[in-house]
Amino acid sequence: MEHEIRAEYEEGVLPHEDTPVKLWHMTRVGTTTAMCGRELAPAAATQSADAWGKASAKPFCRQCGVMYLGEHPPS
Incomplete structure (x- = not known):
C-alpha cells in the first residue's frame, strides 16, 4: 500500500x-483521512512517505507514526 504525508x-x-x-500526518495515497482518523483538507500540502522522520515532516503525528511503523517496520 502506498502512503504519503499530508499537512494539518x-x-x-x-x-x-x-x-x-x-x-x-500519514495517509494512504488518494485519501484525505490520516491513519490516526483525522480528516485533512483535500488541498493540504503533501510529501512523499520517504520524508517521514526528516525535518521537513516535523512535527509529525505520533499516532500516525505508530500505525505506519506497524505496516512498514524498519529493516
Missing part, C-alpha cells in the same frame, strides 16, 4: 503554500 493546519485556516503546518 490550524482550524479555520485554508491551505496555501505559505500557511504554517500544525502537524504532519
Whole structure:
C-alpha cells in the first residue's frame, strides 16, 4: 500500500503554500483521512512517505507514526 504525508493546519485556516503546518500526518495515497482518523483538507500540502522522520515532516503525528511503523517496520 502506498502512503504519503499530508499537512494539518490550524482550524479555520485554508491551505496555501505559505500557511504554517500544525502537524504532519500519514495517509494512504488518494485519501484525505490520516491513519490516526483525522480528516485533512483535500488541498493540504503533501510529501512523499520517504520524508517521514526528516525535518521537513516535523512535527509529525505520533499516532500516525505508530500505525505506519506497524505496516512498514524498519529493516
